[in-house]
Amino acid sequence: MQARTILASSVLIAASAMTAQADTSNARIALSNNYAGNSWRQAMLESWNKETAQAVADGIVAEAPAFTTAENQATEQAAQIQNMILEGYDAIVINAASPTALNGAIREACDAGIVVVTFDGIATEPCAWRIEVDFHELGRMQLEFMAGQLPEGGNLLEIRGLAGTSVDDNIHAGILDGVAEYPQFTIVGSVHGDWAGDVSQREVAGILPSLPEIAGIVTQGGDGYGAAQAFAAAGRDMPLIFMGNRQDELLWWKEQDEAGGYVTQSASIAPGVATAGFWIAQQILDGAEPPKDLIVPMLVVTQDTLDEALANTPEGSVANTEYSQQDAIDVINAATGG
Amino acid sequence: MRLSSDALRLILPVLALAVLLGTVFWLRPNTMGYTGLHLLFKLALPIALATLSQMVILAVNDIDLSTGPFVSFVTCVTATFLVDTPALGVLILLAAIAAYAALGMIIAWRQLPAIVVTLGMSFVWSGLAVLMLPSPGGTAPAWIAALTGWRPPLVPFGVLSTVVVMVLAHLLIMRSTLGVLIRGIGGNERSVARAGWSVLRARGIAYAIAGAFGVLSGMSLTGIMTSGDANMAVNYTLLSIAGAILGGCEFMGGKVSPIGAVFGAATLLLATSVFTFLRVPPDWQIGAQGMILIAVLALRIALGRGEASR
Missing domain, CATH: 3.40.50.2300 (Response regulator)
Known part of the structure; x- marks a missing residue:
């Protein structure tokens, strides 16, 4: 693909x-x-x-x-x-x-x-066209990117979205397919962050003590910044967090990069x-x-387009x-x- | 020329609708025809029925804040149970009408404020609707879809059915003994009781009629929209109150008019078309609807003063 x-x-x-x-x-x-x-x-x-x-x-x-x-x-x-x-x-x-x-x-x-x-917000009437974003690919591409950054693989934490929605199911399925494609990665924990920073931070902080060394966090967007806060608060090594184009995520990424180098990628609808x-x-x-x-x-934001994307994204908004x-x-x- | 106060009550809503319809025809001449009227008044039947439901409650000096959620709840029942297990579906809808009757009697018996009770019920109906249909879906029963999709010759279904409902509601509320009794409660509850009628029973019947109009509104809405949705018609609460008041009904005194209420509902429906054709931004549309309401009420008070000083 x-x-x-x-x-x-x-x-x-x-x-x-x-x-x-x-x-x-x-x-x-x-x-x-x-x-x-x-x-x-x-x-x-x-x-x-x-x-x-x-x-x-x-x-x-x-x-x-x-x-x-x-x-x-x-x-x-x-x-x-x-x-x-x-x-x-x-x-x-x-x-x-x-x-x-x-x-x-x-x-x-x-x-x-x-x-x-x-x-x-699509409609099911057969005579209409439906335009959807490939959420399955959003899950799979995260593993592809991680494999490029961390060839030796490692443990992953998965942050899922709102339970019961098709978007959550599709991204999750894509992540599972990605893990099958790059078997050096293992998902050792999973929480539902509901695409919200505060929920993600709470959930990740809750599961964190039971987790081994985490190499990367696969996400669904809106949850990356909260996850980073939870890791920072626990004093754990910062894993590679895949971001979701939210302004706070992009800003945190840029700050980390300027502080000591931090390479990741970001994608969302x-x-x-x-x-x-x-x-x-x-x-x-x-x-x-x-x-x-x-x-x-x-819409994918890479290390090269980060500055531009951040400059064009108002506070509290999404790229x-x-x-x-x-x-x-x-x-x-x-x-x-x- | 002397006009009775009933006729006077009717002139304004009829005039308001005529002005709006004239504006639509002037703005978009292609609406002057079967297809145009069909599209303009497609949603008229459920709104008219919801407004009539509200009007019956207004007739007994109460107000129903649960009309919108109740109609939405009915669309969920219609799109699920009435399709899969018709008998159970009919039973649920009858139970809903019975619940309305019970509410009316409890309100009369315990002297509760209807505005609080129905506000509470609005959450109950919304909750039940979400339990029944967590995400929008279901399908309209074939016979309802066939009825609302029917294209009668000469007059579109939306117009024809609304007129039929209007005439039937007029006969029920304005011409029948029951209607007189219900309006009498709004006018002077004590004298009705002194005349030997059971106020409790009459209020129960009034609420049951309102519930029945609500059920019909939800069923027709399901047919037109082809599916159910727990949030489909939440705005019907305010629309129905506005439509009834626009149509000459009053909050107190049992002064209601089914014909006026239907015209009021149709006026508000048409207003959104006019605003869309005029490219009024959506933020202004609610305000503009309010302006129509205020204008009509102001006119009514002005005319009422003239009548009183005669």
């Missing part, structure tokens, strides 16, 4: 090489968003506005407004989607309030000949995945026929990137095997 990573620099290069296409220049693509109350969603809307404003200026699409419902209610979003059908948009990109409760409205849109693309939805909708309007389930690559038209074409080609 090829590791597909997007670096901020390559996005910029691709964006500048973009050419306007005549086929969709009259197309109108709307974003239907159910919630805007956290930093991730704010970053998502910012990405959408930034990327689509450029696309409109370049004449690729006619307009691409974003609509957010006020109360994060499926009924409200269903009404919003029905209004969009009446408005006559050619495509609707949806971050759905519910995986199933919008299916009626989405079906209605499909019947009206509208391209519906869902991302992040970028809020800019909304722009992947936009470009994939544009490509479908342009005649592309991708399968309904699409997978977009992770972000916009996906380009070329990225969308790559995703579609990868999915169709072309």
Whole structure:
């Protein structure tokens, strides 16, 4: 399996090489968003506005407004989607309030000949496209990176996410596959950090006394900084912690690196995945026929891009990137095997 | 020309809906047709039913803060039990109506504030809904989906069904003995009791009717949305109160109007369309809905003064 990573620099290069296409220049693509109350969603809307404003200026699409419902209610979003059908948009990109409760409205849109693309909060209606991030690969790539840094292997601590969610299951499965691929690593402990720094710190501190020497910590994002605090408080040797693009994680990483050298990597789902939805909708309007389930690559921060990512990430937020038209074409080609 | 106060009560909601509908037609002429009206009023039936449920509670001088969670709870029952084990599903829904009746009687018997009891119940309904359907899903029973998906000739289902419900509710609340009794409790509970009626029983029946409207609202919502969700209609609590008040109902005195309530609900539904078409940012939409409510209430008070001074 090829590791597909997007670096901020390559996005910029691709964006500048973009050419306007005549086929969709009259197309109108709307974003239907159910919630805007956290930093991730704010970053998502910012990405959408930034990327689509450029696309409109370049004449690729006619307009691409974003609509957010006020109360994060499926009924409200269903009404919003029905209004969009009446408005006559050619495509609707949806971050759905519910995986199933919008299916009626989405079906209605499909019947009206509208391209519906869902991302992040996806919908199960078969006529819509679903864009997901390869969480399995997020788990597997951590072992690949660890094997590169620690060829002799060692003991690993796994911090899992919110129990019972598909994201947690997928990342965990990827980590297990990674361990099978690099058998020099052994997972000697596992806690649920719920993707939150404070929970992770508490859970790791609780399990730490019972653990042998730890070489690395595999994570799911949002938990790296808390784990580091727990290790520091216990006076243990700092293991290699895989990070999850949160600002506090990146900042800690940079401080450690400046203090005495600390090499790791960071990856997570970028809020800019909304722009992947936009470009994939544009490509479908342009005649592309991708399968309904699409997978977009992770946003990876490496030692080389750390400074840049940290500079562009507001405090308390998460590193972000916009996906380009070329990225969308790559995703579609990868999915169709072309 | 002299207008009865009932007619006066109706003019404002009808006028408000007409103005909004006119605005929609003017903004988007393509909505003037079967498909346009179908989409505009697709969600009208569940909102109208929820508003009628609220209105019956208002008629006995109480207020129901659990309408939204209750409707959401019904969508969860409808999308799960009513599909897999229809008999058990019907039993649960009947039990829910019975629970509403019991609540009404407990509130009357112990002289409890309905606002507190129903606020508490809202958490109970939400909790039960989450237990039943931890993550959104399930499917609408085929017959409900077929009914809500039905495309009658000439008039879209959303409009047709809402009008039918409105007429039936009008006959029940405004024309039947039972309706008079319920409104009488809101008007003067003591005189109803003196006339030999059981207030306890009548309040129980009023709450049962509200519960039945809530169940119908949840069932139709499940059909339209094709699945259940414990948080699907939480905003119906405020929407139903706003819709009923907009439609000429009052918090006190048993002054209610089923026709007005349905028009009020449809007005609020249409308002979100207008705001979307006008590109009003979502943060302003709730405020704008509030402004409509305040404007209509102000107009009503102004007209009411005119009536009183006559």
